Amino acid sequence: MGDNKGEVEGANNFYDIQHRKYDVRKGLFAMNLQIVCAGIGGRGVLLASTIIIETAIKAGLKAMASDEYGMSQRGGSVVSLVKVGNFASPLVGRESANILLSFEESEFYRNLPFLKTGGVTLVNTSRQLLSANIERLLKKRRVQYFLLDADAIAMQKGMIQSSNMAMLGFFSAFDITPFSCDNIKETIRQKVKARLVEKNLEVFQAGYESAQSFQLSADSKNQ
Amino acid sequence: MKNEAGNMREVMIGNFAIARGLVEAGLELAAAYPGTPSSEILPGIIEFKNREKLAIHAEWSTNERCALEVAFGGALAGRKAACMMKQVGLNVAFPPLLHGYAQPLKGGLVIVSCDDPGPQSSQTEQDTRLLAAHFGIPVFDPASPGEAGDIAYYAMKYSCEHKVPVIVRSTHRVSHARESIELFVPGSRKVKLDEGLKLKGKGRIGIVTSGMTCSITMDILDELNLGDKIGLYKVSRVFPLGTEVIGFVNQQEKTLVLEETDVALEALLDHGFKVLGRRSGHVPSAGELTYDNVRDIICRFANDHGISVPEFNADTSIEDALKEIQIAPRPPKLCAGCSHRASFYAMKSAFPDAVFPGDIGCYTLGISMGAVDTCLDMGGGVTFASGFYDTFAQDGTLKPILASVGDSTFFHACLTPLYDSVLKKRRFVLVIMDNSTTAMTGLQPTPQSGITADGTSTYSIKIENIIKGFGIEFLRIVDPYDIPLLLRTIKEAYEYLETESAGPAVIIARRECLLFSKIREEDTRDMARLVAECTGCKICIKTFDCPGSYFDEEKKKICIDEGLCIRCGMCYYACPTSDEGKSLKELKKVRNEKKRREGREDSKK
Numbered sequence: 001m002g003d004n005k006g007e008v009e010g011a012n013n014f015y016d017i018q019h020r021k022y023d024v025r026k027g028l029f030a031m032n033l034q035i036v037c038a039g040i041g042g043r044g045v046l047l048a049s050t051i052i053i054e055t056a057i058k059a060g061l062k063a064m065a066s067d068e069y070g071m072s073q074r075g076g077s078v079v080s081l082v083k084v085g086n087f088a089s090p091l092v093g094r095e096s097a098n099i100l101l102s103f104e105e106s107e108f109y110r111n112l113p114f115l116k117t118g119g120v121t122l123v124n125t126s127r128q129l130l131s132a133n134i135e136r137l138l139k140k141r142r143v144q145y146f147l148l149d150a151d152a153i154a155m156q157k158g159m160i161q162s163s164n165m166a167m168l169g170f171f172s173a174f175d176i177t178p179f180s181c182d183n184i185k186e187t188i189r190q191k192v193k194a195r196l197v198e199k200n201l202e203v204f205q206a207g208y209e210s211a212q213s214f215q216l217s218a219d220s221k222n223q
Numbered sequence: 224m225k226n227e228a229g230n231m232r233e234v235m236i237g238n239f240a241i242a243r244g245l246v247e248a249g250l251e252l253a254a255a256y257p258g259t260p261s262s263e264i265l266p267g268i269i270e271f272k273n274r275e276k277l278a279i280h281a282e283w284s285t286n287e288r289c290a291l292e293v294a295f296g297g298a299l300a301g302r303k304a305a306c307m308m309k310q311v312g313l314n315v316a317f318p319p320l321l322h323g324y325a326q327p328l329k330g331g332l333v334i335v336s337c338d339d340p341g342p343q344s345s346q347t348e349q350d351t352r353l354l355a356a357h358f359g360i361p362v363f364d365p366a367s368p369g370e371a372g373d374i375a376y377y378a379m380k381y382s383c384e385h386k387v388p389v390i391v392r393s394t395h396r397v398s399h400a401r402e403s404i405e406l407f408v409p410g411s412r413k414v415k416l417d418e419g420l421k422l423k424g425k426g427r428i429g430i431v432t433s434g435m436t437c438s439i440t441m442d443i444l445d446e447l448n449l450g451d452k453i454g455l456y457k458v459s460r461v462f463p464l465g466t467e468v469i470g471f472v473n474q475q476e477k478t479l480v481l482e483e484t485d486v487a488l489e490a491l492l493d494h495g496f497k498v499l500g501r502r503s504g505h506v507p508s509a510g511e512l513t514y515d516n517v518r519d520i521i522c523r524f525a526n527d528h529g530i531s532v533p534e535f536n537a538d539t540s541i542e543d544a545l546k547e548i549q550i551a552p553r554p555p556k557l558c559a560g561c562s563h564r565a566s567f568y569a570m571k572s573a574f575p576d577a578v579f580p581g582d583i584g585c586y587t588l589g590i591s592m593g594a595v596d597t598c599l600d601m602g603g604g605v606t607f608a609s610g611f612y613d614t615f616a617q618d619g620t621l622k623p624i625l626a627s628v629g630d631s632t633f634f635h636a637c638l639t640p641l642y643d644s645v646l647k648k649r650r651f652v653l654v655i656m657d658n659s660t661t662a663m664t665g666l667q668p669t670p671q672s673g674i675t676a677d678g679t680s681t682y683s684i685k686i687e688n689i690i691k692g693f694g695i696e697f698l699r700i701v702d703p704y705d706i707p708l709l710l711r712t713i714k715e716a717y718e719y720l721e722t723e724s725a726g727p728a729v730i731i732a733r734r735e736c737l738l739f740s741k742i743r744e745e746d747t748r749d750m751a752r753l754v755a756e757c758t759g760c761k762i763c764i765k766t767f768d769c770p771g772s773y774f775d776e777e778k779k780k781i782c783i784d785e786g787l788c789i790r791c792g793m794c795y796y797a798c799p800t801s802d803e804g805k806s807l808k809e810l811k812k813v814r815n816e817k818k819r820r821e822g823r824e825d826s827k828k
Contacts (some may be wrong), residue, residue, distance in 0.1 A: 002709075032537055040553070042786070050234070050401070051431045053234060053252075053401065053402075054234055054631075057234060057403045059681070062399065062402075062403075063402070063403070064367075064368075064400060064402040065400065065401045065402075066396060066399065066400045066756075067236075067399050067400070067401070068343070068399075073695070076553055076555055076556070077553045086447075087442055088366075088437075088438040088439075088441040088442050089435060089438035089442050089514075090368070090396075090401075091396065091400070091435075091438075091439055091442075091513070091514045092514060093443075093446075093513075093514035093515050093518055093535075094514075094515050094535075094537055095538060096514075098324075100411045106550050106551045109545055109548045109550045110550050112541055112545065113537075113541050113542070117538075131547065131548070133544045133547055134545075134548070136544070137540060137541060137544035140540065141538070141541075160786060
């Protein structure tokens with residue numbers, strides 16, 4: 001069974017290095033990582049979580065997912081819980097997830113209780129800022145958050161349905177082993193329909209690049 | 224991807240793992256009726272059958288009883304057979320299950336029944352393991368997708384060896400979880416049942432658990448560092464229960480039983496006050512055992528028995544901060560542009576005060592439009608309509624009764640109650656919402672589709688031919704996108720019901736499901752007018768509630784969600800200021816005026 005202490009330390013490191021640079025984080029190994037992917041039907045949440053677990057499994061890690069999509073065929077809440085590492089179940093408890101990937105803004109709020117102190121979240125939204133209360137909460141809980149207009153990125157590339165790829169692109173910029181840009185791209189090539197691969201990779205790349213510019217602006221703020 | 228042994232590995236859901244296990248065990252005949260969370264097993268069997276080029280008969284049966292009897296027949300005649308269903312589907316299959324174990328099988332029979340703790344997409348939670356124990360049928364309870372595959376394989380061998388039917392009980396958390404599964408050459412899998420002592424503990428307190436709850440329990444004992452303090456016994460075969468687990472319970476001062484959904488293990492162990500669980504109030508009496516639930520239960524159990532563990536205290540400041548955020552509620556809804564919504568709107572408009580017996584399927588969601596009053600079981604809508612009619616008739620009144628049912632459910636369970644109603648001349652309107660598929664469970668074909676489970680073509684049994692065959696006089700087939708026509712037809716049907724010799728009136732509202740058939744260009748409309756003419760009255764939100772549009776509180780206007788709206792324009796009928804809405808209002812009046820006129824004439828006389 002896993003080493004709990006190591007995981008907690010890892011999470012703290014995660015938070016600290018967030019404030020410096022992405023590439024410093026390379027040393028962080030995805031041992032015992034809990035990720036919540038949340039969104040609504042038709043936004044590719046399940047494809048994104050598939051790509052995450054396939055990437056982990058290819059790197060020789062144990063990975064599982066538990067999907068919940070309710071009764072709606074389209075437009076309902078979809079949550080995919082992902083656990084990478086030494087776990088027996090794919091289910092995630094309250095305030096336990098290291099990372100919350102929100103493919104839709106309201107699902108970010110709905111699933112926020114999953115995120116642990118010191119966790120990281122990426123939110124697909126057109127907002128520039130979160131409300132003062134939420135920001136205060138995230139600060140108190142030492143949560144690092146990133147707001148990304150993944151819909152706009154996907155729309156720009158003429159692929160409105162592929163905002164999930166922009167999200168994954170940004171996520172790959174965190175460079176948590178084994179979820180590097182190259183590794184995830186390789187999985188996308190295998191998992192996405194052949195005729196859509198190139199277009200999807202384009203959106204993915206745009207998401208990845210927007211993380212780079214995000215970093216610059218965050219750095220300049222810090223200075 | 225290959226592993227060290229040269230076997231392929233593949234990420235799949237639990238239901239596919241079960242399918243793989245059955246196919247590797249030499250499955251020859253498979254029959255199923257779709258129902259969440261079991262629906263993906265039969266497609267999985269067909270997938271692996273095609274890959275391995277095996278001769279397996281795989282069918283979607285008309286209902287669960289047919290599925291079980293077909294599989295049973297195969298097993299009696301020497302085949303390795305399996306049937307798949309959801310937990311409430313097993314109720315439909317009771318008659319053949321009842322004395323199933325009394326017939327020695329020549330082949331093997333595995334029944335896969337998927338439970339729905341919560342429930343998330345069923346009318347009730349129901350524990351298949353309890354029924355299995357009640358009927359004396361061996362039942363297995365896998366704890367992960369990987370184990371589900373192993374157990375499916377093991378269960379087939381077990382059934383062949385003991386010549387009895389065997390049940391594999393999955394839950395949605397197993398069926399819909401995904402992990403990497405090893406694929407073996409058919410017949411070469413080596414399975415040893417993963418059952419027994421997992422953690423030794425100190426002999427003071429222990430936990431007996433099975434299914435996904437067991438996996439969650441292991442993660443939690445790990446998280447709380449209780450691994451060396453509490454004993455853990457994992458059960459895989461719940462009935463007949465092994466004797467070793469009873470020995471484990473005897474060694475402990477107290478044992479906690481963690482299982483979903485009812486008290487199968489707890490009842491079978493039956494150690495009086497030594498065993499804690501749902502009956503003693505240590506585990507909630509209903510509902511899914513989520514990660515958080517299990518963590519709380521184990522913390523309390525440990526602390527009660529002298530093992531101190533810090534209790535988990537939720538950070539309520541999260542909820543406090545979220546209070547100001549308007550999180551869009553997402554109740555289950557019909558898709559944007561769904562033809563069922565148009566049908567319900569016409570039904571509700573025609574007779575707002577009617578009784579609306581409903582049924583099981585996507586169209587149960589008509590409940591939010593006030594056009595579904597009841598939802599009991601498959602086919603229950605028609606029989607309820609009969610009961611309501613008989614009640615009103617005894618009182619000498621003819622109240623409008625508008626029952627609804629989908630095409631797949633119609634074939635599953637409505638034929639018997641419908642011809643019964645013809646014989647008894649019951650006067651109600653039955654709207655058969657025919658979208659040519661079983662939409663809610665993932666687009667399985669119906670007897671009308673003209674295709675079989677693996678896509679080959681077959682006969683198509685037309686609903687209208689059945690209706691005519693029953694001798695039903697009033698039958699109309701209407702496109703539900705023509706809301707005015709459907710509304711007029713419903714009124715016409717009711718006028719027919721007022722005639723002397725009337726029996727049930729049937730309207731088939733026929734339009735293909737949008738999930739497999741895109742809207743035709745000629746059916747689309749320009750949506751700009753809806754926004755431009757919007758007065759902000761919100762009536763369309765209240766009465767039509769389509770996810771394709773939403774109300775913008777800042778602009779005080781309706782807005783189109785470009786990603787979801789399919790431009791069917793049905794919402795125009797729900798807009799009181801649009802031409803369509805006004806014309807519908809006129810139609811609604813017609814009958815009322817006629818009634819008033821007749822009333823006046825009566826009073827003159």
